[in-house]
Structures are given as structure tokens and as C-alpha cells.
Amino acid sequence: MAQLEKTYSGWLERRQTQHLLQVLNGDGAITRCVGGCVRDALMGLANADTEVDMATDLPPEEVMARLKKAKIKCVPTGIKHGTVSAILYEGDSALVYEITTLRVDFTTDGRHAEVAFTEDWQGDAARRDFTINALYADADGTLHDPIEQGLADIASARVRFIGDAQARIEEDYLRILRYFRFHYRLTPDVALDMAALTACRAAAEPLRRLSGERKQQEMLKIMALPAADKAVRALHEAGLLRPVLGFEPHSFDALTAMLPLSTDPLLRMMALMPSDDAAHMMATTLRLSKKQTMRLMKAMEMPLDLLALSKMLYFDGAEAVADRALLALVSLDQGYEMRAALEEAATEAAAYQRPKFPLTGKMMQQAGMADGPAMGRMAFALEQWWVAEGFPNIEAVEEELKKRLH
Numbered sequence: 001m002a003q004l005e006k007t008y009s010g011w012l013e014r015r016q017t018q019h020l021l022q023v024l025n026g027d028g029a030i031t032r033c034v035g036g037c038v039r040d041a042l043m044g045l046a047n048a049d050t051e052v053d054m055a056t057d058l059p060p061e062e063v064m065a066r067l068k069k070a071k072i073k074c075v076p077t078g079i080k081h082g083t084v085s086a087i088l089y090e091g092d093s094a095l096v097y098e099i100t101t102l103r104v105d106f107t108t109d110g111r112h113a114e115v116a117f118t119e120d121w122q123g124d125a126a127r128r129d130f131t132i133n134a135l136y137a138d139a140d141g142t143l144h145d146p147i148e149q150g151l152a153d154i155a156s157a158r159v160r161f162i163g164d165a166q167a168r169i170e171e172d173y174l175r176i177l178r179y180f181r182f183h184y185r186l187t188p189d190v191a192l193d194m195a196a197l198t199a200c201r202a203a204a205e206p207l208r209r210l211s212g213e214r215k216q217q218e219m220l221k222i223m224a225l226p227a228a229d230k231a232v233r234a235l236h237e238a239g240l241l242r243p244v245l246g247f248e249p250h251s252f253d254a255l256t257a258m259l260p261l262s263t264d265p266l267l268r269m270m271a272l273m274p275s276d277d278a279a280h281m282m283a284t285t286l287r288l289s290k291k292q293t294m295r296l297m298k299a300m301e302m303p304l305d306l307l308a309l310s311k312m313l314y315f316d317g318a319e320a321v322a323d324r325a326l327l328a329l330v331s332l333d334q335g336y337e338m339r340a341a342l343e344e345a346a347t348e349a350a351a352y353q354r355p356k357f358p359l360t361g362k363m364m365q366q367a368g369m370a371d372g373p374a375m376g377r378m379a380f381a382l383e384q385w386w387v388a389e390g391f392p393n394i395e396a397v398e399e400e401l402k403k404r405l406h
Contacts, residue, residue, distance in 0.1 A: 002151060004141040009041040011052050012141060016088040016095050021139040023070045024056055024063065024099065031056040031099070032136040032144065039132045042143075042154045043186060054099045055136060057119045060084050063099055081115050103127070105171060122146040129175050130182060131162055157190050159183040165199035173206045176240065177218035184222070184231035192234065201238050208243035212287030215244050219286065223265035229256040232272065246285030250274040257330035261346075266292060267299075267323055271330055276300050299323035306341050313352050314387050322349035357383050358394040359401070367401055378404065 004012060011017060012033060024031035034055040056063060060076070063084045067074040073087040082101035087094050102124040103115040118124065125134035125146040131153045136144040145151045147162060159182050161168040161175075169175050179196055207215075222231050233252050235241045242248050249255075254271040262268065273279050279300045283293040298320040305312060312321050325346040329339065359382055361375065369375050378401070386397055 002143040002145075004038070004041050004137055004143060009037075009137075009141065011037050012041075012137065012139070014090075014095075016090060017052060017097070018139060019070075020054070020072070020086055020088065020097055020099075023066050023072065024054070024058065025139070029056065029058050029062075031058070032138055034136045035128075035133050038135045038137045038143070039154070041137075042132075042135070042151075052095075052097050054097060055102055055121075055124060056099055057102050057121075059117060060101050063101070082117055126162060127171075128162060129168055129172075129178060130159055132159060132182075132186075134162060157187045158193065159187055159196075160193040161196055161199070165193075165196045166202065169199050169203050170206075173203055173210055174214050174218060176200045176203060176207050177215065177222065177244070180231050180235055180240075181218060181222045181225070184227045184234070185225050188225075188227035188230055197238060200240060204239055204243050207240060212285055216286040216288065219244060219269065220265040223268040224263065226259070228265075228268055229259060244285075245272070246281040247274070247278040254327075254330040258326065261326055261330070266295065267326065270296060270299055270323065270327060273300065295319065295323065299327055304328060304345070306345055309345055309348065310390070311387050313349060314354060318349040318352040318354070321352075322346050325349065355391050357386060359383075359386075359397050363398065364401065367398070367405060369405070 017033070021031055021033075031054055033052055035053045037052045058066070060079050060082050064074055064076065064079075067084070067086055075085040075087070077083050077085040077098065082103050084099050086097045086099060088097070089095065101117045102119060102121060103117050104120070104123045105115055105127045121136070121144065125136075128134045131147060131149040133150075134145070134147055135150045135154075136146070138144070143151065149162070153160060159179065161179070179200060183190075183192060222228060225231060229252055232241065232249075232255060235244065236248070236252070249272040251274075252272070255268060258268050258271040269282070270279070273282065276297075279296050282288070283296055288296065298316065302316060302320060302324055304321070304324045309321070322345075325342045329342040329346065359379065361371070361379075364375055364379065365371070369378065382397060382401060382404070385400060386392065389396075
């Protein structure tokens with residue numbers, strides 16, 4: 001049988017992984033690693049070292065019992081669906097393993113599934129999303145491909161749904177975005193599978209109805225990809241971008257230009273927005289957090305004054321200045337001098353450390369001021385002066401305070 005190459009499967013050789021598999025195997029039980037860690041190792045991607053999922057024919061209660069007996073910390077993360085998290089340690093770092101009992105879905109509504117536990121490895125594989133995610137590995141690296149398609153699709157660099165694409169999508173419409181994410185992460189230069197693309201296009205309306213939080217999580221993952229622009233263009237061409245974002249970008253050129261400048265997924269998403277109205281629409285549609293929305297609005301609406309950069313960095317924050325500078329850089333046809341100025345602003349913002357205003361309330365009291373609104377107004381005015389003057393030392397601030405008091 002096929003074997004995992006040790007070069008890309010350090011997670012399997014890890015002492016904690018082997019100990020966990022030893023605890024869960026034996027007495028007729030079988031536990032194997034599954035999903036992304038196996039897939040990425042087979043595709044030569046050495047980035048699956050922290051997330052290792054396992055599948056087992058043990059019921060979740062027996063998994064918990066074995067872990068507790070072995071003194072391994074465990075959490076019933078999703079025990080209703082058969083998932084238990086085991087937490088082991090490497091020094092001070094926690095290693096979290098998700099262990100899920102083999103299961104089949106017997107009812108689904110496009111978002112949630114009712115499951116039944118099983119001992120059938122083929123049944124467990126068949127309910128997964130993509131052929132390349134339905135591969136299992138024993139403790140010694142022996143591979144199992146119950147649906148007999150995953151290894152072939154790995155070899156041919158192909159991402160496709162298991163069985164009928166429409167049926168898999170109807171089990172969970174988020175699989176549409178997952179399909180585009182996996183395709184453009186793993187095989188960005190390969191044509192999309194036509195059966196998958198046709199099924200995705202047909203489900204645009206149910207995709208629109210999915211919760212904003214779920215769509216947000218997947219879109220941010222897509223935006224983090226090196227080929228994010230290709231993925232977003234493909235979603236647009238398939239008629240799937242408006243149901244996700246709430247608007248249609250006027251152009252994808254700004255996103256393409258942003259990719260080498262920033263890996264920040266939210267900033268990359270901002271590069272798609274044609275207007276402030278689109279920003280509001282996206283914040284609502286994707287249910288962005290208050291912090292994310294504030295960042296979005298600052299980046300879209302804040303004027304960028306390159307002649308008062310120090311003041312902007314101090315009062316508006318480095319992140320907002322960097323966002324605004326980079327968005328201006330990729331969105332406008334700038335001349336050489338303006339491009340250089342925007343690049344310098346973004347670089348300065350990235351390295352910026354906010355200075356601390358040196359004047360304290362105690363110092364102001366010692367200068368003869370009493371607590372109250374007047375002290376607050378004076379402190380605010382002095383801080384404005386201090387920034388405008390280029391952040392002079394405390395002696396200069398105290399001298400300015402004396403002038404204003406007398």
C-alpha cells in the first residue's frame with residue numbers, strides 16, 4: 001500500500017501524535033489521521049504541523065475514557081457530532097488534536113447535519129467534501145483511500161467533490177467557497193472541474209442566505225491565498241461574488257496589485273471595494289466585527305495628508321495610515337513621485353512606534369492646576385501642540401505649560 005513520505009509528515013512522526021494513536025488503537029479499535037494533514041503531506045506541503053485531525057471507530061465516550069485513563073487532557077468539543085479534542089504539549093506549546101468518530105450524515109439542511117455513528121470507513125469517507133480530503137493514514141504512514149479516487153486526484157492535481165457535486169453542496173452550501181479556496185490554494189494553474197463549477201453556479205441563491213459569519217471566515221481564508229485574485233475572479237465569473245460580498249467589484253486590478261504588498265486578508269478585500277457604499281454593504285453582509293468595521297471605514301473614508309504624516313500616525317494610528325496609503329497606491333494611476341511618497345508612508349507606518357505624551361496630571365498639579373475639565377482641556381491642547389512641534393522633550397512641554405498658565 002502507498003505510504004506517506006517522512007519529508008512532509010513531521011506531524012505523524014511527532015512523539016505526541018504517536019502516543020495518541022497508541023492510546024486510541026488496540027483492542028480491535030482503529031484510529032487514523034485524516035484530512036488536511038494527509039492531503040498536504042501528499043502534495044508536498046510542509047505546513048500541516050499544527051492541525052492534525054483523526055478518525056476513529058471508537059464511540060466518543062470511549063475516546064474520552066481512553067484519553068482520561070492515559071491522563072491526556074480532553075474536551076468534548078462537538079461530542080454530539082462525535083468530536084473530542086485531545087490536548088498534548090510540546091514544551092509550553094499546546095498541540096490540539098480533533099478526534100471524530102466515524103459517521104454518516106442522514107439528514108442535512110444546507111448548513112447543519114444530523115449524524116449517525118458507524119464503523120464503516122467507506123461511509124465516513126463518502127460523506128466528506130472532496131476526494132483529496134477523504135484520505136487516511138495509519139501510525140506507520142500506511143495510506144487508505146476508501147473511495148478509491150483521492151490518491152489519483154492528488155497525483156493529477158485535481159480538486160473535485162466526492163460523488164455528485166450538487167448533492168455534496170446541498171449538504172452544506174459553504175462547500176462552494178471551500179471548493180474555490182482549495183482549488184486556488186492547491187491547484188491554482190489548473191482549470192476548475194466543470195461538474196463542480198456547474199453545481200456551484202446553480203447554488204448562488206442558497207449561498208447568499210448563508211450566515212455572514214460563515215461566509216466571512218471562508219472569504220478571509222481565500223483572501224490570504226497567494227492566488228487570491230484568481231480565486232475572486234473565478235467567483236465573479238461564476239456569478240457567486242455578489243451573493244457573498246453584497247456588491248460587484250468594478251475591477252480586480254487593485255487586488256492583484258495588493259498581493260505582493262500585503263498578506264493581510266481584510267486589506268486585500270478592501271482593494272475590491274469600488275466605493276464607501278460597498279464598504280458598508282460588505283460590513284453588513286459579512287457581519288464584520290465592530291473592530292473590523294471601524295478599520296474598514298477608516299481606510300475608505302480617512303483623508304491621507306502626506307504633509308502631516310506624523311500627526312496622522314499619532315492620532316489615527318499606524319494601521320489606518322498604512323491601509324490608506326496602500327489602497328491609494330493600488331487604486332490610482334499615480335505618478336512616480338506620488339507612488340514614492342505613498343510607499344514611504346506605508347513603510348513608515350509599518351515601523352511606527354507611537355511616542356508617549358510625557359506630561360502627566362501630577363506635573364500639571366505641581367504647576368498649579370486643579371483637577372477638572374480645565375486640566376483636561378489644557379492637556380488636550382498641549383498634546384496637539386506637542387505633536388505639531390515634532391514631539392519635543394518634557395522640558396519643552398513644561399515650559400509651554402508655564403507660558404499658557406501665565
